[in-house]
Amino acid sequence: MISVRVQKALGGFRLDVDFEAPAGVTVLFGKSGSGKTSVVNAVAGLLRPDAGRIAVGARVLFDSGAGIDRPVHRRHVGYVFQDARLFPHLTVAGNLRYGGDTDAEKVIALLGLEGLLTRRPAALSGGERQRVALGRALMSNPAILLMDEPLAALDADRKALILPYLERLRDEFALPILYVTHDVAEAARLGSTMVLLDNGRVARSGPLGEVLADPAAGRTLSQRDAGAVLPGRVEGAEDEDGLVRVSTPAGDLVLPGQGMLPGTLLRLRIPAQDIMLSDRRPEGLSALNVLPARVLSVTGAEAGRVDIELAAGEARLLARLTRRSARALDLRPGAQVHAVVKATAIGPGL
């Protein structure tokens, strides 16, 4: 459990956040300039809050009231920076061992670093550098891992290569992780808790799926980012074309899933902009997935748009429509609709 309460004036910007994060990956999400990096820097001790309290488990790192301010090197935080920050004068092995050699063999094997040990950072690719930075942080035996947009400097292909390493790390080390990102796909794939930051304040925090599907958070989330994240389980092949049937709390969905075995656990994302609503069961449509749903609420979102909160099966979904469509369908709480959804599997489930 991490608890963070930080107040800090940075020029004209005011950071004033207060949240708690359970074990697992807590995603700090928000636009650039919303204060994400300042929060992790405060946890690491690289930024001194004007007031507040920061604790990891029972260890208090900072408490302005009690006059506690542990120096950075005694905080036991592993910090993976966006720009890796490997020491250029040391080899990969020298970098890895700089902070200690806890679980060295396990870390090196997990991150696939065996072949890089004698190289200098200048001879590494961006993705390799981040893997080394991650290994270095892990081997220092941290009580918490801070990751500040570790994939932001990588292109989509390299990101796809390194994400599985992060998932393995999350699942094999019982380490709380504070993960800063502004990429919703990354957040939805890795996170279990989400803290949504907006202009230096916490707009909403809670289980990731709830936050992303919460119409109240919708105002802070862009068109692209809002939308439900659901767990799913592959039930079996749907046909000869590689489609599989996946059960989710919202109902069964059919997805492309070549080679996925029954019983595989998945995470699915249904972006709010990828849901169409109909007041009767649509026919003659190419879409595969139509879920019966009930409207829970209608909230104004970005200009000209409304967020429709839906109950589908056991799950809550979020749909973002134009005001005009919402009016045409006469959507109001309680209305029964059919949701035509486009779901994508974004990674293995927890």
Place this chain on the structure above:
Amino acid sequence: MTAPGPEAWEALALSLRVATVATLVNLPVGLCIAWLLARRRFWGRGLLNLVAHLPLVLPPVVTGYLLLVTFGPQAPLGGWLAEHGVVLAFRWSGAALAAGIMALPFMVRAIRLSLEAADPKLEDAARTLGAAPVRVFLTVTLPLIWPGILAGAVLSFAKGLGEFGATITFVSSIPGETRTLPLLIDLALERPGGEAQVLGLSLLALAIAALALLAAEWLSRRAAARVGA
């Protein structure tokens, strides 16, 4: 041109000793001043900057005179030091002090530039990995600024070899004690028929300076390659 005689070798040996001692003392002093100027904001920083660079712009004679009135036998500080067995005026150690003071601005500038180029973010990274400040400095900062330290040391050494004005003012020109190579060259110029000796001594000075520069170039290239610069 005549081959360098015993007088010349004595002056050369003295010059090398003076320049070496001046550089060795300058290294920690220059590193501290450069670090304060590059990394700290404090009251009096401007003044420190000014004082550290003063020998560069003052006439060397004035620097020598200021040393004399500070460390001379009649001066309070000089007298106190003499009571404790440290005599600088008219001694080779005084020549080393004069050479060190004159070379300090070069040392400070070279190290400060490399400190400003060394990314403090790497030091932050080291701190998060559990390194206490002294370890951060020794294992991250120092290796990164090593080329600058080498450059500063070579400049300081070369400046120490060539120092004339402050030296002759502070410690005079005593054979075997304070008469360094430049002072001997100056003396030879005054002697009737001394031109041939001057030429020989000048070529000697040239050879040493060229060697020092080559060594510095080679060392800093190696150091730069190590930090991947």
